[in-house]
Amino acid sequence: MSHRNARLTVHGRRILIERVLSGRPVAHVAAEMGISRATGHKWVARWRAEGDAGLADRSSRPRTTPHRSAPAVEARVCELRRTRKLGPARIGPILGLPASTVHRILTRYGLNRLAFMDRPTGQPIRRYERAHPGELVHVDIKKLGNIPDGGGWRTVGRPAGARNRQATTGQRKSSKPVIGYSYIHSAVDDHSRLAYSEVLPDERQHTAIAFWQRAHAFFTDHGITVERVLTDNGSCYKSKLFTQTLTAAGIAHKHIRPYRPQTNGKVERFNRTLLDEWAYLRPYTSTTERTAALADFLHTYNHHRGHTALGGHPPITRVNNPAGQYT
Known part of the structure; x- marks a missing residue:
């Protein structure tokens, strides 16, 4: 999602494309819209490659996270949370992890709040809703x-x-x-x-x-x-x-x-x-x-x-x- 001071929203990017398609140079259109020439060329190239779908915001999540905790460590954190109902401040010293890292792991697996868990089994409560009225x-x-x-x-x-x-x-x-x-x-x-x-x-x-x-x-x-x-x-x-x-x-x-x-x-x-x-x-x-x-x-x-x-x-x-x- 664009931040509140963004020069270009999805609507602004469409205006950029329309002005470029009218025959005007990308540099001139970029200058009058308050963006750099490189940014203007980026959105024009993305539109030519993907169409209108290419003008939408993309996720800022990185493709790889090399410093993410190992799967075995995350599994151990989740196990302690489910079986002993411990919080990040208690799990951290047991596994030698910062409490902030434990909290991120618990959030990733939907275990950061005890209210999200079924107390007898320790499993995350699965919320559901039927697709249309009368189905249930x-x-x-x-x-x-x-x-x-x-x-x-x-x-x-x-x-x-x-x-x-x-x-x-x-x-x-x-x-x-x-x-x-x-x-x-x-x-x-x-x-x-x-x-x-x-x-x-x-x-x-x-x-x-x-x-x-x-x-x-x-x-x-x-x-x-x-x-x-x-x-x-x-x-x-x-x-x-x-x-x-x-x-x-x-x-x-x-x-x-x-x-x-x-x-x-x-x-x-x-x-x-x-x-x-x-x-x-x-x-x-x-x-x-x-x-x-x-x-x-x-x-x-x-x-x-x-x-x-x-x-x-x-x-x-x-x-x-x-x-x-x-x-």
Whole structure:
């Protein structure tokens, strides 16, 4: 990429070529454009050899790096990083290398930050994204405690929250009141991040199937043809009836590997966004009030909230422009 004070950008090089092709001497054109005669001849020769493609910037990376660390040394650095999770300041003295050299090696192999690694295996986390909407939809369930009528302790304090909880459950003070849980079923398209969620009373197979049928209709209304569904190994998703429901609609059902929630990471990250920007955004006085606020959050998420993986655009933008050509 050209620096900010460059005399010639790709556009300027085309102007140079056009003026030379009009019959003017290269030296005269170079002088009026503020570059040397040698530079002018260089771009003219490159254009004659490669055409318009020759006017683009080339990589400044050297063809050879004779002083680069030996492959065996780099392998040893990566091994210490994966197995012992050591940083450059610790690996350097062990191998007799400067910490800066170790850091460059770790950066080259994508190991410079522990967040980039899968902690159990030490392998780099492989980020992926499907090519078009509907190719893969992530489905998951988030369990969330109910709120007693009048508000929980986060809203009104612990003494009042305990009284509200007892009043909601109708239990005596001597017994431990249990107000139950809500289950947030969510489906997120892998390519566009378009999301659909519902608050349901349980996570049984028939509830999960009914949710998916409504979610499928939601994606269909947005012009998305679902090809695959990825779930974890929860009992409702392992049921034959859930898989048969997907198969009947021409959808393949995929399971993640056991104890590898990273595979279903897009909906797992959406669950965290749900908590931060909906469930715990403000104090609610009841579960009903919190549930009613979900629709507004989903509309904002799908139509207005910028997503870093989408270049700061909301998911609906990629649904309408699957190739990612934003306006």
